[in-house]
Amino acid sequence: MTARIIDGKAFAADVRAQVAEGVAQVAREAGRKPGLAVVLVGEDPASAVYVRSKGKATVAAGMESIEHRLPADTTQDMLERLVDQLNADPAVDGILVQLPLPGHLDESAIITRIDPDKDVDGFHPVNAGRLATGLPGFVPCTPYGCLLLLRDVLGDLSGKDAVVIGRSNIVGKPMAQLLIGDSCTVTVAHSRTRDLPAVVKRADIVVAAVGRAKMVKPDWIKPGATLIDVGINRTDEGLVGDIDPACADVAGAMTPVPGGVGPMTIAVLLRNTLVSAARREGITLAKPI
Ligand SMILES: Nc1nc2c(c(=O)[nH]1)N[C@@H](CN(C=O)c1ccc(C(=O)N[C@@H](CCC(=O)O)C(=O)O)cc1)CN2
Numbered sequence: 001m002t003a004r005i006i007d008g009k010a011f012a013a014d015v016r017a018q019v020a021e022g023v024a025q026v027a028r029e030a031g032r033k034p035g036l037a038v039v040l041v042g043e044d045p046a047s048a049v050y051v052r053s054k055g056k057a058t059v060a061a062g063m064e065s066i067e068h069r070l071p072a073d074t075t076q077d078m079l080e081r082l083v084d085q086l087n088a089d090p091a092v093d094g095i096l097v098q099l100p101l102p103g104h105l106d107e108s109a110i111i112t113r114i115d116p117d118k119d120v121d122g123f124h125p126v127n128a129g130r131l132a133t134g135l136p137g138f139v140p141c142t143p144y145g146c147l148l149l150l151r152d153v154l155g156d157l158s159g160k161d162a163v164v165i166g167r168s169n170i171v172g173k174p175m176a177q178l179l180i181g182d183s184c185t186v187t188v189a190h191s192r193t194r195d196l197p198a199v200v201k202r203a204d205i206v207v208a209a210v211g212r213a214k215m216v217k218p219d220w221i222k223p224g225a226t227l228i229d230v231g232i233n234r235t236d237e238g239l240v241g242d243i244d245p246a247c248a249d250v251a252g253a254m255t256p257v258p259g260g261v262g263p264m265t266i267a268v269l270l271r272n273t274l275v276s277a278a279r280r281e282g283i284t285l286a287k288p289i
Pocket residue numbers: 050096097098099100121141142232239257258259260261262263264265266
């Protein structure tokens with residue numbers, strides 16, 4: 001079997017076009033554009049690229065982009081004061097602090113400082129709790145992007161066996177919650193999991209988010225399974241995912257790296273910002289995304 005390669009770039013472009021339609025509706029009805037504030041601390045090159053892409057995509061969708069670039073020696077107090085200011089700003093519908101933060105800053109305290117109703121990253125513990133209990137809230141962008149791709153490829157996910165490899169707060173745990181929400185039978189595997197190949201072999205759906213280049217091997221894969229690769233590993237061979245591309249010989253469908261899950265992250269961020277603006281203005285979107 002040769003897997004269908006899932007074109008995340010094209011799917012993300014479609015989501016962004018739908019967001020632009022929603023943004024136009026909000027602008028018409030509220031008389032203002034939705035606003036996304038992005039905060040970058042320090043000079044991490046990859047983070048700078050992601051923040052630039054977010055700014056461009058925000059403007060392309062018709063929204064207001066507010067960027068704050070702070071030096072690497074920014075203190076906890078300075079950053080918290082900026083978050084407070086953005087929380088209070090009526091023109092700001094979404095706040096995102098680009099991660100990772102420099103080591104001297106307390107990431108968890110900063111995330112918790114963001115107003116949960118402007119937390120378009122979905123990282124605030126209140127939004128994690130809302131997701132876990134099935135209440136409306138913001139869902140982290142990368143896992144929600146994975147879910148949209150899975151629904152597009154497989155349709156109804158109910159009853160599927162899903163294995164999520166990785167238990168981070170940002171990807172693994174919310175991914176598991178989303179799959180449970182779509183009635184999958186979910187296993188979360190991690191560094192202490194015994195016989196990982198055998199666990200993966202049972203799965204109809206595999207989501208790999210561990211940050212280890214090409215860790216998932218073809219002989220681990222159930223024939224026809226759908227594979228979602230969240231890994232972005234910079235190696236001598238270039239950018240590679242957590243799933244060995246040779247798995248395409250066994251899988252039914254899989255995401256490439258690059259061009260799979262990555263582009264969905266920014267598309268869902270725009271979607272979350274639109275949803276926030278619509279909620280804050282009491283607008284029902286004509287076409288919910
Ligand atoms: N506050 C946040 N910080 C970080 C997040 C996040 O969702 N919120 N996620 C990642 C970085 N990230 C967005 O911020 C991101 C990562 C990757 C991509 C992407 O499109 N990747 C491309 C490859 C691009 C490359 O060459 O590096 C792909 O996979 O095709 C977009 C956004 C960590 N921080």
